[in-house]
Amino acid sequence: MNVEKILRESRTLTEKDNLRVYHAWIRERSSAVFRNDTMTLIKGLRGHSILGMDGNSALVSNSRVRTGIWGVKTRHVSHLKVTSTLGESGTSFVKMVRGFGYIFRQFGDFSRIDFVPWDQDAVVMVFTPDIPTHISIEMDIDHLNAWPDSNIPEGYSSVPGDRTMEITSSVGRTIISVEGVTPRFENRENHLRVDFPLEDTVTLAISREGPEFTDSVLEGTLEYHHSVERYCKLVTPSFEFNKAFLWAKHDLLELFTDAGGEYGWYAGLPQFSWFFGRDGEWISMAASECGLEELSEKHLSLLWNFSRHGRIPHEIPADTRIPDTDQIASNGLTSRYMSIDSSPLWIISHLKNVKWHGTRPRKREIDQVVDFLRRCDTDRDGLVENSFRDGLIGWPESWADRRDGACIDVNALWTKALLETDDLQGRNDHSSLLNRFLQKFFIHDGGGLTVYDSVEKGARRCVRSPMELIPAIYFRNADMKFLVRDMSGEDMQTPWGTRSMSRLDAMYDGSYHRGTVWPLMTGWYVLAAYANSLPGEAFASLSTFPRLAFGSRDPGRINETYNDVTGEETGQFAQGWSSAIFVQCVIEGLFGINPDGKDRLQGIAGNFNPVLPSGWSSMSVENLKYRSRIYEVSVTANGKGVKART
Secondary structure (H helix, E strand, O other): OHHHHHHHHHOOOOHHHHHOOOOEEEEEOOOOOOOOOOEEEEEOOOOEEEEEOOOOEOOOOOOOOOOEEEOOOEEEEEEEEEEEOOEEHHHHOOEEEEEOOEEEEEOOOEEEEEEOOOOOOEEEEEEEEOOOEEEEEEEEEOOOEOOOOOOOOOOOEEEEOOOEEEEEOOOOEEEEEEEOOOOEEEEEOOEEEEEEEEOOOEEEEEEOOOOOOOHHHHHHHHHHHHHHHOOOEEEOOOHHHHHHHHHHHHHHHHHEEEOOOOEEEEOEEOOOOOEEHHHHHHHHHHHHHOOOHHHHHHHHHHHHHOOEOOEOOOEEOOOOOOOOOOEOOOOOOEOOOOEOOHHHHHHHHHHHHHHHHOOOOOHHHHHHHHHHHHHOOOOOOOOOOEOOOOOOEOOOHHHHHHOOEEEHHHHHHHHHHHHHHHHHHOOOOOOOHHHHHHHHHEEEEOOEEEEOOEEEOOEEEOOOOHHHHHHHHHOOOHHHHHHHHHOOOOOOEEOOEEEOOOOOOOOOOOEOOEEOEOHHHHHHHHHHHHHOOOHHHHHHHHOHHHHHHHHOOOOOOOOOEEOOOOOOEEOOOEEHHHHHHHHHHHHHHHOOEOOOOOOOOOHHHHHEOOOOOOOOOEEEEEEEEEOOEEEEEEEEOOEEEEEEOO
């Protein structure tokens, strides 16, 4: 029985086991890292639960902050508090264990396992006594709809049963069902209290449909989450690297969402719980490399389905019926299609999936995206321009109004996308574009090199930020190597990763886009350093990812951002591209696996150029999926090897 197995093992685990077991993360109340306001997440394809470390939650009245217990589009529970004979569970809390698809919590007199059935709009809590006790659960039922839906629920009504309570409103339905005991329900204006004695196992389910939750439901959920172990297993001398990599893959699976037939990646939680273009495209690249290529294809299809004349969207609400309403400029421009980089990134990530897995290239769609981007070339020099006032901006958003014209990151992606389409078609139509790109942004003057962030009508702007690293990910020459080395100083690098802006830049203030550390940008630096033969610098920054995962307040998570001075976690605690870029850095950077999709005889062997870190005797990736075959790639001090398994 899975419940008994989880209970038996979880009760014995301690925080020291974070460095011993792969399949669980443990946080004890006595830990110096523990904070009671730390959030933790479990999620399936449809529902999710974001509660505090102790399993309770407080109301956050913001539809963008999806704490509590949610279905895809509607919240079930905004506030949850569990009390036992010993008092509030927050004070008797002892330990949390986060496993694949569940969270175990131990208290002074009982234990509790929460899981989200992988394919249902529901959350299940299993209570077991350590000594006989009494449980009281208070919850606020609140059918808040996900941003940007402004449909306010009205007309709440309740229907009690022997072991159920059904609460409905104009926009939602929540059913609380209890198995194993007959509870007492008390409902006052949607503040529900559930009481029951706990002398044996009791299951409480919060759901939209009210199904029965049997062992097979938990078994299927565990199987779904453990599927990330099937492919792309990292084996190195570093337990921390291996475990952080495994759980980074799990983050990709966990954030993948079915929004009623529309499939894609949430950017992060508790905010950003809708579909994004550029975020999901970076995630898609990593997914293609670690055996989750079907998810990648679904997300890219979602973006295409909501594109506009080849213009790939920046964001799509989870409820895709909702119109675009979020303004980004004083003239009423909206955010749905604002990111120009979503379009070239769509081509790059789609063709990565094609190369890795032999899927059919979507030539018609690629041509339409290319046509849209060509229309952005307002001065007809082959490079693209964007205009903030016209609702087309380059990343990052908080200083996008200062980046009108041609931007270095956008045009690096545009150049790469065109060269990739040439390669796909066996043509050489854009061979001169790279030189034009370099001449625009890389200027040699007086024996020195200046790299420009953006150019508008001949006026060049210098902003020292990781945007400059994007071309060095894809192109190799002396200028790129100089650039990466120039970005290796303390003004850009911290013990936690790469700043979003140099502290020497005039705009630096340590804020979200102006100095905060982004693991995503650390990944750009790593990829650029490996691509330009700087493996020592690359591996030093790559090593920040497992350190962040093991030091996280919610262990195993790599946050969206970190304070560049203190290393404090900021932004989303569960962020897809922070995990995805780690996967991509390991596969493309550390192992140097960059398939061109052409050499079917050699398979992946002809695209495998690893760099064994100093101090490591060996490293390998097992069960690596490439074009319907399974490989093991390995490296030792004596050389490299590739074995085809099927």
